[in-house]
């Protein structure tokens with residue numbers, strides 16, 4: 001990829017007004033002295049950007065440059081527009097991008113229980129198509145066991161990380177990393193007792209992680225959070241709590257979706273590509289920071305955690321439609 005650098009000074013030259021590309025277009029002069037490329041992307045098809053330089057150099061900027069005509073910078077594109085801006089770039093330069101998907105609430109709709117999730121029939125073929133198109137650079141980054149994901153998306157086989165960064169699977173001959181130690185028996189016993197005292201609350205045992213689900217008893221959420229926090233202190237455990245969508249997870253310290261993403265991004269075919277992480281929950285925010293720090297993107301899916309106004313996708317169905325589009329499932 002050709003790097004185009006900008007002088008630090010910028011001047012406001014107008015508002016996009018149409019097409020919703022962002023609040024304004026900022027002009028910077030290209031360092032090599034070429035005239036800045038100032039026409040709006042949607043206003044003139046000839047101006048279609050051909051090179052995505054970087055996601056976020058110093059703020060929520062999307063730098064797009066045309067090597068032949070100059071440069072343009074779209075200032076602070078709204079989250080809502082990012083999928084549409086990125087889709088043609090990914091299709092044009094599939095070797096430049098790696099796409100990381102969260103699972104629940106992102107690829108599939110939230111269900112009443114983890115077992116009731118429904119996999120739309122198009123999902124597996126689209127994931128496989130995208131994986132082929134991006135040379136394998138598609139991964140799932142999830143709080144679930146990877147085996148759980150593998151069973152659901154079979155026959156697709158994706159690289160990824162499960163259990164909030166505690167397990168990994170890569171497309172090479174690397175084995176799935178060995179499962180870390182299971183949660184302390186004392187904590188398990190106390191968590192079982194806690195859940196039993198709240199009708200409708202369920203305990204999901206994931207070995208090294210416990211997930212306390214209160215989707216069927218939302219009023220129990222604050223009391224559960226308080227009780228679990230006290231439990232960690234009382235038992236002096238090296239764990240932390242991560243609140244999710246109607247769930248509180250007890251997770252060993254030092255692991256998160258941030259560590260998961262960092263690890264995957266070190267490996268081929270992910271290394272050196274622009275990361276795009278898509279997620280719907282607090283745990284995904286950790287990975288967004290890593291993706292954005294590497295010049296990539298964190299795309300939010302609206303739901304119980306992210307507001308529609310801040311999100312790039314309004315629901316998992318939109319993520320799936322976008323996936324299908326970048327995978328080549330339509331004529332986008």
Ligand SMILES: O=P(O)(O)OC[C@H]1O[C@H](O[C@H]2O[C@H](CO)[C@@H](O)[C@H](O)[C@H]2O)[C@H](O)[C@@H](O)[C@@H]1O
Nearest residue numbers: 103104110111112113114142143144245246247
């Ligand atoms: O990282 P993810 O792939 O998003 O997984 C996060 C947790 O997802 C599951 O729970 C959530 O989805 C359930 C099914 O839709 C829903 O019933 C529950 O309320 C959600 O919290 C899963 O059970 C957890 O193990 C994952 O950590």
